[in-house]
Amino acid sequence: MKKGRVKLKDIAEKLNISTATVSRALRNRIEIGAEMREKVKAVAKEMHYQPNFMASHLRSQRNFAIGVVIPKVNHQYMASMINGILEEATDNNFQVIINVTEHSYEKEVKAIEMFSSGIVDGLLICVSNQTKYISHIEQLQQNNIPFVFFDKDIPKIDAPKVVVDDFTGAFVAVEHLIQQGFRNIAHLQDNLVNHGSQKRLKGYYSALKKYGIVKNENFVMQIPNISIGEGRIATENLLRTYPNIDAIFGITDELAVGAIQAAKNLGRKIPEDFGVVGFSNWQISSVVNPTLSTVSQPGNEMGKIATKLLIQRIEDPEKYYEKKPIKILKTQLLVRESSSRLKNCLNY
Amino acid sequence: MKKGRVKLKDIAEKLNISTATVSRALRNRIEIGAEMREKVKAVAKEMHYQPNFMASHLRSQRNFAIGVVIPKVNHQYMASMINGILEEATDNNFQVIINVTEHSYEKEVKAIEMFSSGIVDGLLICVSNQTKYISHIEQLQQNNIPFVFFDKDIPKIDAPKVVVDDFTGAFVAVEHLIQQGFRNIAHLQDNLVNHGSQKRLKGYYSALKKYGIVKNENFVMQIPNISIGEGRIATENLLRTYPNIDAIFGITDELAVGAIQAAKNLGRKIPEDFGVVGFSNWQISSVVNPTLSTVSQPGNEMGKIATKLLIQRIEDPEKYYEKKPIKILKTQLLVRESSSRLKNCLNY
DNA sequence: ATGAAAGCGCTAACAC
DNA sequence: GTGTTAGCGCTTTCAT
Numbered sequence: 001m002k003k004g005r006v007k008l009k010d011i012a013e014k015l016n017i018s019t020a021t022v023s024r025a026l027r028n029r030i031e032i033g034a035e036m037r038e039k040v041k042a043v044a045k046e047m048h049y050q051p052n053f054m055a056s057h058l059r060s061q062r063n064f065a066i067g068v069v070i071p072k073v074n075h076q077y078m079a080s081m082i083n084g085i086l087e088e089a090t091d092n093n094f095q096v097i098i099n100v101t102e103h104s105y106e107k108e109v110k111a112i113e114m115f116s117s118g119i120v121d122g123l124l125i126c127v128s129n130q131t132k133y134i135s136h137i138e139q140l141q142q143n144n145i146p147f148v149f150f151d152k153d154i155p156k157i158d159a160p161k162v163v164v165d166d167f168t169g170a171f172v173a174v175e176h177l178i179q180q181g182f183r184n185i186a187h188l189q190d191n192l193v194n195h196g197s198q199k200r201l202k203g204y205y206s207a208l209k210k211y212g213i214v215k216n217e218n219f220v221m222q223i224p225n226i227s228i229g230e231g232r233i234a235t236e237n238l239l240r241t242y243p244n245i246d247a248i249f250g251i252t253d254e255l256a257v258g259a260i261q262a263a264k265n266l267g268r269k270i271p272e273d274f275g276v277v278g279f280s281n282w283q284i285s286s287v288v289n290p291t292l293s294t295v296s297q298p299g300n301e302m303g304k305i306a307t308k309l310l311i312q313r314i315e316d317p318e319k320y321y322e323k324k325p326i327k328i329l330k331t332q333l334l335v336r337e338s339s340s341r342l343k344n345c346l347n348y
Numbered sequence: 349m350k351k352g353r354v355k356l357k358d359i360a361e362k363l364n365i366s367t368a369t370v371s372r373a374l375r376n377r378i379e380i381g382a383e384m385r386e387k388v389k390a391v392a393k394e395m396h397y398q399p400n401f402m403a404s405h406l407r408s409q410r411n412f413a414i415g416v417v418i419p420k421v422n423h424q425y426m427a428s429m430i431n432g433i434l435e436e437a438t439d440n441n442f443q444v445i446i447n448v449t450e451h452s453y454e455k456e457v458k459a460i461e462m463f464s465s466g467i468v469d470g471l472l473i474c475v476s477n478q479t480k481y482i483s484h485i486e487q488l489q490q491n492n493i494p495f496v497f498f499d500k501d502i503p504k505i506d507a508p509k510v511v512v513d514d515f516t517g518a519f520v521a522v523e524h525l526i527q528q529g530f531r532n533i534a535h536l537q538d539n540l541v542n543h544g545s546q547k548r549l550k551g552y553y554s555a556l557k558k559y560g561i562v563k564n565e566n567f568v569m570q571i572p573n574i575s576i577g578e579g580r581i582a583t584e585n586l587l588r589t590y591p592n593i594d595a596i597f598g599i600t601d602e603l604a605v606g607a608i609q610a611a612k613n614l615g616r617k618i619p620e621d622f623g624v625v626g627f628s629n630w631q632i633s634s635v636v637n638p639t640l641s642t643v644s645q646p647g648n649e650m651g652k653i654a655t656k657l658l659i660q661r662i663e664d665p666e667k668y669y670e671k672k673p674i675k676i677l678k679t680q681l682l683v684r685e686s687s688s689r690l691k692n693c694l695n696y
Numbered sequence: 697a698t699g700a701a702a703g704c705g706c707t708a709a710c711a712c
Numbered sequence: 713g714t715g716t717t718a719g720c721g722c723t724t725t726c727a728t
Contacts, residue, residue: 005466005491007721018699023723031697048490053465055721058402059704073421073430075631082421086448090455095462098446100430107438114443117401118353118705119467142396143353228635257635283423287576287605289637355705366715371707379713403705406720466721 006049014043026051057118065095066310067115071103071128077280077299081151084303085124092311094121103128109136115145121314122146124306127154129194146313150306153195160313162306162327166196169295169331170203173277174249176293176333178211180341182247182275186219186238188255190226200251200279219245223255228284231258232265239266246274247339253278253285256292260338276338290337298329305329354397362391374399405466413443414658415463419451419476425628425647429499432651433472440659442469451476457484463493469662470494472654475502477542494661498654501543508661510654510675514544517643517679518551521625522597524641524681526559528689530595530623534567534586536603538574548599548627567593571603576632579606580613587614594622595687601626601633604640608686624686638685646677653677 008019015022017036025032025040026049032040057063066089073082082098089096097120099111108128113136115123123140125147137157140147149161177185187204190197201220208215219242221234231254239245239262248263250256256278260270268274270290278285281296305327313320334348356367363370365384373380373388374397380388405411414437421430430446437444445468447459456476461484463471471488473495485505488495497509525533535552538545549568556563567590569582579602587593587610596611598604604626608618616622618638626633629644653675661668682696 008723009721019722020700020724021698023721024698027723033697036697048487050461050464050466050491052406052721053462053467054402054406055466055704056723057704058400058406058706059721059723061704072427075423079421082448083450086450096447098448099444100434100446102431102434113398114401116398118398118403119401139396143398228631283576284632284635287632288635356707357705367705368707368716369714372714375707381713384713400705403720404707406722407705407707409720 006047063121065120067120068098068124069111070126075282080299081303084300085307088304088307101128105130112136122310126151148306148310164297164329166199167203170200171207172333174204174207177247177275184245185247186245188250189222191224228254228258231255232262235259235262248276250278253282257288271341293336293339295331354395411469413468415468416446416472417459418474423630428647429651432648433655436652436655449476453478460484470658474499496654496658512645512677514547515551518548519555520681522552522555525595525623532593533595534593536598537570539572576602576606579603580610583607583610596624598626601630605636619689641684641687643679
């Protein structure tokens with residue numbers, strides 16, 4: 001990019017050969033003899049040659065790069081997804097470019113538009129929880145840019161997806177609380193825009209129903225801006241209004257940790273007379289006192305699978321054009337102190 | 349990139365004008381009349397035109413993009429830095445491409461090489477704690493690619509840097525422990541490759557010296573792979589070997605949280621007979637029991653300043669060629685429960 | 697095995 | 713104001 005950068009032509013002139021030969025030699029094409037290949041490579045190294053990404057990809061129409069659109073990368077679960085993506089991509093010699101939307105719809109649109117400009121071969125998309133419109137995604141389909149949804153799902157869009165089983169994860173969490181003897185279980189939700197959140201809500205209701213517990217809509221609180229503090233405030237309000245509530249299922253560990261703080265502040269004994277379960281297995285969940293039971297999600301695996309799916313589609317668009325697999329990964333309930341009312345039920 | 353993507357030529361043919369006119373109209377060049385401009389834009393929108401990033405930047409030699417090389421994005425401090433970077437970059441109409449090295453030297457070299465290929469106008473670099481060689485950085489300088497170090501510093505490289513005052517941060521933390529009456533203060537270190545770590549060690553020694561406490565080399569433990577568990581194990585070993593140790597200064601909050609766990613396991617009362625201070629103000633520090641005193645770093649501000657510095661250099665290389673400013677940001681000691689032996693000293 | 701030449705999609709210099 | 717032309721740096725025919 002910068003002035004004076006060494007280019008193919010410079011190497012070619014130095015060796016009195018053509019740029020085509022240099023290009024071929026550097027890319028180990030078989031037409032070039034071993035001797036010439038080594039000579040070219042030596043000179044390239046000596047001159048500190050760096051191939052121009054823009055030029056080579058403009059010409060070859062291939063980037064060997066995937067773009068990742070993700071709201072935030074701020075906790076263990078997200079980090080493990082990124083890890084999985086990076087591992088799988090690196091194994092396939094793909095570069096990874098990450099773009100963080102910070103849960104802004106506008107930034108998401110911008111990120112996707114930017115990635116649509118030919119800088120990557122395909123996209124891994126985790127939509128923000130503010131994403132209500134989908135035209136930017138449909139645009140990708142019209143432009144034939146391969147993409148795979150991961151972690152978050154937009155049901156009405158027909159595309160490959162890798163998500164966790166939010167319904168069962170929530171169901172098992174709430175069932176566990178019921179089996180531990182809790183009956184009046186409240187649920188701290190996010191803004192419910194996200195499809196996964198809706199499934200967790202259904203899982204919560206379904207578990208109650210299975211055990212003949214009448215659901216109480218007032219026990220479900222929507223918390224648009226998730227944080228520990230918001231979780232604490234919401235729980236304090238809930239418990240003051242409905243003192244009979246004896247457990248909280250939080251849609252994230254942050255809310256659940258807030259619930260633990262609130263319950264302790266109000267003199268509830270955890271887990272003796274108050275149970276809490278979270279979702280995602282953040283680092284805080286194993287550090288908070290009492291340690292937080294939570295539903296862990298296989299982030300690394302999810303990142304790997306989504307990336308593998310995407311690369312398959314990039315490498316062979318025809319073959320995979322029709323197939324739009326939806327992979328639903330299993331969650332695992334980690335029982336820690338915050339819900340272990342009965343003896344010997346801890347599994348983590 | 350994909351077949352059938354609409355290009356300037358398609359718009360030009362449709363309107364029976366030249367591609368140059370289309371290009372100018374879309375970029376709001378004043379030579380083009382308002383009428384034509386709107387007409388072109390309408391058609392472009394109608395045809396779902398997306399400019400080809402590669403082609404335009406190959407031609408104009410400008411990308412309006414910066415690359416970020418960072419070891420991990422796995423906790424609040426890193427996230428706040430990324431936030432600051434994104435905010436400042438967006439304000440200046442720059443795209444941000446993030447590449448995570450996972451503290452691998454090889455991945456760092458690869459990332460920087462990839463970014464050197466003309467995809468970005470400049471780089472923001474936070475070196476990994478495994479980075480012992482610097483030829484890949486020197487290469488950037490030779491290629492005239494602007495870059496700014498942030499958070500982590502390689503002293504021998506003459507480049508713009510934005511870092512926190514590790515020395516004073518550590519000094520104040522240890523001084524605080526001393527003022528709280530702790531005398532036998534151990535220090536949990538990382539692998540000491542990083543310059544910031546070395547400064548924190550010096551700050552630790554310096555505080556001891558100021559208060560006439562003879563330093564004991566055995567009280568400093570190197571922990572290459574930082575985690576809560578490693579911090580706990582190291583502290584347990586330390587306390588078994590040197591039971592007179594009455595406080596720990598951890599180079600990160602993870603190690604400090606491990607130290608809290610270890611001290612509790614061994615029956616030490618925190619903060620009555622054992623003090624702990626960490627560094628960075630991770631989310632876990634406010635959640636752990638007792639809450640962890642820590643040295644907070646202005647991540648958002650750091651990201652902003654580093655980005656501003658980089659963009660200045662990109663926009664006007666000549667003007668800033670000679671200047672290599674080193675910005676050292678202040679840290680803040682957050683006194684929480686883990687070190688508050690004296691009454692009323694909590695400030696957070 | 698190597699070179700000449702075309703061209704990826706776009707923008708800038710120069711015409712008019 | 714708009715068109716023509718050249719060319720960014722590279723890869724890929726098509727020659728030889």
